[in-house]
Amino acid sequence: xxxxxxxxxxxxxxxxxxxxxxxxxxxxxxxxxxxxxxxxxxxxxxxxxxxxxxxxxxxxxxxxxxxxxxxxxxxxxxxxxxxxxxxxxxxxxxxxxxxxxxxxxxxxxxxxxxxxxxxxxxxxxxxxxxxxxxxxxxxxxxxxxxxxxxxxxxxxxxxxxxxxxxxxxxxxxxxxxxxxxx
Amino acid sequence: xxxxxxxxxxxxxxxxxxxxxxxxxxxxxxxxxxxxxxxxxxxxxxxxxxxxxxxxxxxxxxxxxxxxxxxxxxxxxxxxxxxxxxxxxxxxxxxxxxxxxxxxxxxxxxxxxxxxxxxxxxxxxxxxxxxxxxxxxxxxxxxxxxxxxxxxxxxxxxxxxxxxxxxxxxxxxxxxxxxxxxxxxxxxxxxxxxxxxxxxxxxxxxxxxxxxxxxxxxxxxxxxxxxxxxxxxxxxxxxxxxxxxxxxxxxxxxxxxxxxxxxxxxxxxxxxxxxxxxxxxxxxxxxxxxxxxxxxxxxxxxxxxxxxxxxxxxxxxxxxxxxxxxxxxxx
Numbered sequence: 326x327x328x329x330x331x332x333x334x335x336x337x338x339x340x341x342x343x344x345x346x347x348x349x350x351x352x353x354x355x356x357x358x359x360x361x362x363x364x365x366x367x368x369x370x371x372x373x374x375x376x377x378x379x380x381x382x383x384x385x386x387x388x389x390x391x392x393x394x395x396x397x398x399x400x401x402x403x404x405x406x407x408x409x410x411x412x413x414x415x416x417x418x419x420x421x422x423x424x425x426x427x428x429x430x431x432x433x434x435x436x437x438x439x440x441x442x443x444x445x446x447x448x449x450x451x452x453x454x455x456x457x458x459x460x461x462x463x464x465x466x467x468x469x470x471x472x473x474x475x476x477x478x479x480x481x482x483x484x485x486x487x488x489x490x491x492x493x494x495x496x497x498x499x500x501x502x503x504x505x506x507x
Numbered sequence: 508x509x510x511x512x513x514x515x516x517x518x519x520x521x522x523x524x525x526x527x528x529x530x531x532x533x534x535x536x537x538x539x540x541x542x543x544x545x546x547x548x549x550x551x552x553x554x555x556x557x558x559x560x561x562x563x564x565x566x567x568x569x570x571x572x573x574x575x576x577x578x579x580x581x582x583x584x585x586x587x588x589x590x591x592x593x594x595x596x597x598x599x600x601x602x603x604x605x606x607x608x609x610x611x612x613x614x615x616x617x618x619x620x621x622x623x624x625x626x627x628x629x630x631x632x633x634x635x636x637x638x639x640x641x642x643x644x645x646x647x648x649x650x651x652x653x654x655x656x657x658x659x660x661x662x663x664x665x666x667x668x669x670x671x672x673x674x675x676x677x678x679x680x681x682x683x684x685x686x687x688x689x690x691x692x693x694x695x696x697x698x699x700x701x702x703x704x705x706x707x708x709x710x711x712x713x714x715x716x717x718x719x720x721x722x723x724x725x726x727x728x729x730x731x732x733x734x735x736x737x738x739x740x741x742x743x744x745x746x747x748x749x750x751x752x753x754x755x756x757x758x759x760x761x762x763x764x765x766x767x768x769x770x771x772x773x774x775x776x777x778x779x780x781x782x783x784x785x786x787x788x789x790x791x792x793x794x795x796x797x798x799x800x801x802x803x804x805x806x807x808x809x810x811x812x813x814x815x816x817x818x819x820x821x822x823x824x825x826x827x828x829x830x831x832x833x834x835x836x837x838x
Contacts, residue, residue: 350565351572354644354655362649379527387534391541395561397648398682398689401554402542409538413531449650456696457717464718465649 334485338376341484345369350396361468366393367441368477370408371434372484374415386412403448411441430481435474442470550666550682559684562655566687569644569655622783625673630785633748633794635671637785638662642778643687652695652719654678654778658786659686667746669787675752675775676700676740677784688786693753694719694774702753703741703804707731710741710808713753713772721754723770727808730768732759738772743801748787748794 349365356363366389373385389412390405415437419430446455446466455461545554630637640658658664660683670677670690678698682689691698694715702713702723709730711723726732736756742749754772761768796804 347568349647350568351575353647354569355572355576357645357649360649362647364648380530383527383530383534387530387538390538392561393648394541395558396565398646398651398653398691399648400542401545401558402538402540405541406535406538409531409534413527416527446650454697455650455717460717461650469649 334376337484338372341372341480342369344483345372345480346392349392358472359468360464361466361470361472363476364393364438364442364469364473365476366390366404367408367438367473368480370412371415371437371477372480374412374437375419375430375434375481376484377420379413379416379420382412382416383409386410399449400452400454403452404445407441407445407448411437427481431474431478434477434481435470438474438477439467439470442466442473555682559682562682562684562687562689563659566643566655566657566684569687570657573643619783622673626783626785629671629673633751635748635785635787635794636789636791637671637787638664640664640670640688640784640786642782642784645778651697652692652715653681654690654692656688656690656784656786657686659684659688661685663788664688664786669747669751670784671751671787672776672778672782672784674777675754676747677776677778679746680786690784692778693776694721700747700753701741701743702738704730704732704756705737705739707736708803708807710743710804711770713738721772721774723756723772724767725808726768726770728761728766728768732756732768732770734759741800741804742794742796743804745790745795748790749796749800 345365345368348363353362353365370382370386370389373389374382376382386408387405390408391401393399393404393408394401415433418433443462443466446461447458449455450458450461457464541554544552548554626639629635638658640656640662642654643657644655646653654677656670664680664683666680666683668680670680676693678690678692678695679700680688681691692715693700693713696715696717698715700713701710703710704723704726707730709726709732711726714722714724716722723738734756738753738756740747740749740751740753752775754774756770757773758771759768760770
């Protein structure tokens with residue numbers, strides 16, 4: 326039963342990965358709202374961070390960031406670095422919040438999107454690629470974070486990782502007394 | 508560790524302590540190295556080459572995305588007649604969809620024809636040696652203003668080539684892959700184009716701003732500059748042909764004790780998906796700024812007065828005709 330469920334979860338995760346990559350390449354360059362664009366790689370990194378394996382989440386964050394950097398006109402390595410660190414933090418935060426509701430998951434993802442976009446905006450200013458900090462943060466970073474956080478919802482639903490009480494660790498179906506701790 | 512403790516330790520602890528941190532350190536170092544190499548390497552370095560390869564691989568997806576997104580620019584609302592019978596309604600809906608598709612197709616074809624005529628006019632007016640291309644995508648990040656076009660190094664395009672449409676200058680190629688190229692738009696923050704006021708020849712630099720507007724910098728307060736003046740490329744620098752339209756001045760402000768005006772320029776162009784553009788592949792001697800032009804720009808960067816300019820110009824039509832039609836032999 327568990328094996329079957331795990332296999333299904335892996336399949337949906339693979340499907341979400343393919344869709345996110347295609348959307349990043351095809352749709353992200355076409356949609357721009359209020360100065361922001363949807364960062365599908367940010368969303369994908371968040372999905373992996375909630376999949377219950379911190380090591381895999383970090384590697385996925387690195388690869389997502391690298392793909393973003395290589396398909397956009399931005400410095401290669403910057404989003405890679407941010408998503409690597411961000412995925413590590415998010416994966417461990419999600420592990421700490423095990424048993425929490427899906428609402429908390431979305432809250433964590435929104436914070437993740439916001440933090441990565443803001444730090445990215447600041448980094449671009451420091452590197453001299455953007456000159457206006459306010460515009461970089463509020464004009465581009467904030468709208469990108471909001472758009473990405475909103476679009477992440479269907480991805481989490483599709484991947485089945487939004488309900489953190491169902492994911493990760495061996496306490497899941499063994500009746501651990503720590504299961505209810507939030 | 509005692510044997511019993513080892514036996515009953517949970518998978519949670521093992522995984523929490525041993526996984527995640529090691530790949531984090533390794534991949535962080537890799538990221539920093541990537542960033543460092545990217546900044547230090549030239550345009551033809553290995554990371555740029557890899558990026559060109561990725562762009563090539565993803566360009567079909569980008570084209571599909573552009574094709575999907577284009578109809579949404581032009582389609583209006585379709586109202587259904589709720590009072591009609593279901594059969595009539597179905598028939599009308601089908602007809603409506605067909606006609607809407609035809610109208611969209613014809614409108615698009617008409618707009619394309621108009622744009623192509625404009626491009627041909629531009630090409631013959633300025634005697635441009637150029638390659639036609641089509642925009643297939645915008646920037647996929649929010650912080651830069653670029654577009655991707657469907658021609659690349661295999662079509663003879665190279666970095667720094669200027670890109671125009673029928674209305675004027677769009678920008679400059681900053682990255683090129685075998686079958687696509689990335690164009691930095693004139694209103695990108697990192698863009699700077701040698702420009703001048705068409706009527707007075709006052710020299711400046713047209714620069715993109717963080718908010719997406721254009722500013723004409725380094726125009727001395729001694730210059731005669733007014734709202735509505737047309738800004739054209741000066742040709743100094745050898746990248747852009749001289750006389751191509753860049754935009755129109757929308758405001759001129761002079762702060763007290765300032766050396767230069769604060770001039771806001773409205774761009775002459777807009778960029779949309781599937782729009783045709785011209786990539787200028789080389790400049791003739793007439794199109795590049797001559798030594799005399801450079802010397803004149805250096806000696807009087809503030810330009811001449813409007814009256815003097817009118818006197819020296821036979822027809823008063825400005826730079827476009829002076830630099831374009833006079834030069835050439837056509838295509």
